[in-house]
Amino acid sequence: MIDIEFKNVTFSYEKDKKVLHNICLSIEHGTSTGLIGANGAGKSTFLKLAVGLITGHKGEIIVKGQLVNKKNITAIRKKAGYVFQDADSQLFMPTVYEDVSFGPANYGFTKEETDKKVMEALRKVNIENLKDRQVYRISGGEKKLASIATILSMEPEIILLDEPSVALDPGNRKNLIQVLNGIKETKIIASHDLDMVLDTCERTVLLADGRVIKQGRTIEILKDKELLETYGLELPLSLQGYLKWKDINL
Amino acid sequence: MNNTRQAAKDIHISDNAGSSKDKEDGIYPVARLIVVFIYILLVVSFPVHGFYGLSGLAGMFLYLLANIIWYQVSIKALLRRIFPIFLLTVLAGSAGLIMDREIYFLYGQIPITYGMLSMAALILKGVFCVTASYILSVTASIMQICHALYIMHVPGEIVMVIMLMHRYLIVLIKEAERMQQAYKLRAPGQKGLHFKVWGSFIGLLLLRSMDRAEEVYESMKLRGFCGVMQYSSFKGSKKASICYVLLWGIFLFILRVFPVFFIVGAIL
Amino acid sequence: MHMADALLTPAVAGAMYACSSAAAGYSVRKIRREDNEKKIPVMGVMGAFVFAAQMVNFTIPGTGSSGHLCGGMLLSAVIGPEAGFITMIAVLLVQGFLFADGGLLALGANIWNMAFYGCFIGGMVIWRHITGRKMSKKRIIAASMAGSIVSLQFGAFSVTLETLASGVTELPFAVFLAAMQPVHLAIGFVEGAVTAAVLVFIYETRPELLWNYKEDGQKESRLSYKQAVIVFAVVAAVTGGLLSLAASSDPDGLEWSVEKVAGTKELEAEGSIYSSAGIIQSFTALLPDYTWKNKSSVTGTMFSGIFGGIAVIAACTAACYIIRHLHRKKAKGQEDE
Secondary structure, three states: OEEEEEEEEEEEEEOOEEEEEEEEEEEEOOOEEEEEOOOOOOHHHHHHHHOOOOOOOEEEEEEOOEEOOOOOHHHHHHHEEEEOOOHHHHOOOOEHHHHHHHHHHHOOOOHHHHHHHHHHHHHHOOOHHHOOOEHHHOOHHHHHHHHHHHHHOOOOOEEEEEOOOOOOOHHHHHHHHHHHHHOOOEEEEEOOOHHHHHHHOOEEEEEEOOEEEEEEEHHHHHOOHHHHHHOOOOOOHHHHHHHHHHHHHO | OHHHHHHHHHHHHHHHHHHOHHHOOOOOHHHHHHHHHHHHHHHHHOOOOHHHHHHHHHHOHHHHHHHHHHHOOOHHHHHHHHHHHHHHHHHHHHHHHHHOOOEEEEEOOEEEEHHHHHHHHHHHHHHHHHHHHHHHHHHOOHHHHHHHHHHOOOOHHHHHHHHHHHHHHHHHHHHHHHHHHHHHHHOOOOOOEOHHHHHHHHHHHHHHHHHHHHHHHHHHHHOOOOOOOOOOOOOOOHHHHHHHHHHHHHHHHHHHHOOHHHHHHHHO | OOOOHHHOOHHHHHHHHHHHHHHHHHHHHHHHHHOOOOHHHHHHHHHHHHHHHOOOOEEOOOOOOEEOOOOHHHHHHHHOHHHHHHHHHHHHHHHHHHHOOOOOOOHHHHHHHHHHHHHHHHHHHHHHHHHOOOOOHHHHHHHHHHHHHHHHHHHHHHHHHHHHHHOOOOOOHHHHHHHHHHHHHHHHHHHHHHHHHHHHHHHHHOHHHOOOOOOOOOOOOOOOHHHHHHHHHHHHHHHHHHHHHHHHOOOOHHHOOHHHHHOOHHHHHHHHHHHHHHHHHHHHHOOOOOOOOOHHHHHHHHHHHHHHHHHHHHHHHHHHHHHHHHHHHHHHHHHHO
16 A cells, blocks of 8 residues: 655745656555655655645645645644654643643544543653653753654654654664654655664665655665765765675675 | 843743642642732832831731742842842832931931831832742742633633743743854954844844744644644642632731731730 | 832732733734734744843944843734734743743733834834835834834833822932933834844845735735824823823822822723723722821831831741641651552
């Protein structure tokens, strides 16, 4: 089953300055896809189009069998959650609990149901202990996990993450990777942290200048040094190390 | 730059107050707000002229004393907060000192004028009111105040704006502080911003805030926001809160009507 | 320009609360009618922005001193006067609460003095009048300067009137006015210059953010004559009311009589405000004023007062400590269980 489909999608913020060119892409249900590319390649635009945060594209975007347009947008947003790059924008309520419960409460669940969903979401990202903390007083890593929990509490079928590992220290990053691997829903992770993509995604799409350059199994794309360097990226550090080690031993 | 740090500290103190289990007494924030309001209203209602105001005002100190002890309010921080209002009331009262030199009575050889009495009353009023507000601010969080406003039927839009504002205060204050630090490091010896960068400095801060607001709105929209915000309810006892308002109200009213200190003094 | 609680009487504070509430009610209704979901998050974050911007020091050229921004006018030019007004209320409320800048009772007066004039006179009337038909750098500078200076003059004048109407200080009207207005003229210049600089920057980088910005060739959005008249009528009524209050304020702020003032014709339009002030007034009038006629005994009375005070404070302190101690013990006992 296909969860997200882009059919000949073209988009531009200003006239003559196309951000996405004729994108054709489909994301299978239950997969985890890495969306990689240099700064300004169109990764964020891609994600925002999928949840209808940006409108005015040419072509068709289909999420869970529904066309992204004004009429379907509420239904689609129930099914697809989007985690912002900046957790401070994502978390706007005073405490972690209130923020995580914001989505379910708005969708009309009762207090008990909301509470259950919130606790479940917090448990999935291992921050049950932060429940009553003030949002602005928790650390960057905790904020990131909390912002993922705000989406999980709505029990979406698809989760879109924009640069989730930015500004995280190695420990928090490792923790995040574990959390992401524990989430079984369809995921699209836009990032230029290729090591994280290698650890969390089975499929990868390489974007450059708003075009899909290549897509396929993650390892196939991420080991292609020449391809990556042409488009402003470089081999994941883990692979770099591996190749160096191989050179020495040859 | 210090003021940004001080502001952040004040916000932390207030938030800590709201969440501290130690001070939890089941009293609704709205009850505390009402009592403080009554207190200030009564303090302000004392006349400043003549001796009665001064004598009655002194008794109003009891409310503050009880709160300071109960909530273990830091005296040092309190004095820091009182100082500006003290200066202001001294300034305002000194006019009376000059204008109203009619002698009320002689204390030995020292003439006590009406002006002196009204100045003293004014100072007491200022200090008492600020102290009452200050005690409230260090013992209740902004979220509790929002809850109180919500109960008092203040339009939801205003409460929501306060809530969001409180959430982004620290974020933007820190942003402004970083920008100011970056500026200062490259412009040694300047007291503030040079007028050439006024526009771009504040302008950039404004643009960033607008972008932030845009993202916040998107984040709300993605989670089904449709104009109404849900409030978490406050755990408290209605009965205790009503008693709290009534008892304090009666006590304060008694203090307002009878100069307690003088009556006790006369009895003793 | 924050008013302090101590300088106001309940009647004046109540009247100012009524005025500010009326303006807030109007603004909230207007925002609801706009039905723009985005407005609330924008107002919240912009409130935090004003708070942060107020903490920035500006070097005033040629003086060596530094100034601060108030922000009502700036806010109105970006998010509109009604939204700006509500946001400024939130800012003043949080400031009053967190920093005890201006008190709870004086909040109504502070909202009026600092937010109303900046947003409605500066933002609605002046800004819209000058930039409504055509926006340019020059017009923005002119509007910002004029708006800031005029609204600060109005604000300072109101502070003077409110203080005098309260009758708490004995400063003569002329002296007070002569001290307040020129100082706020200078402050208004700085406020205007900062506002102008920021708005010109926004105009050059992202003009679409300005509240009444229209791409060229679009319909004019100038303030209608009627709106301007309404705003000025409100200002005139409130100022007039305050003036008559100030004029009639007895040295003993308490003995001011409602009937005496309400009897004059020009106040009839503001009936509701005065009646609410009257309720507060009659409440405070219930409180008796002691007369200490026998002055020779005053010294003795004072001594007994001081003595009594010490005794009561000591007793109260002890009682508080004992109750707190018992309370803690009880709470601890419950926890242990």
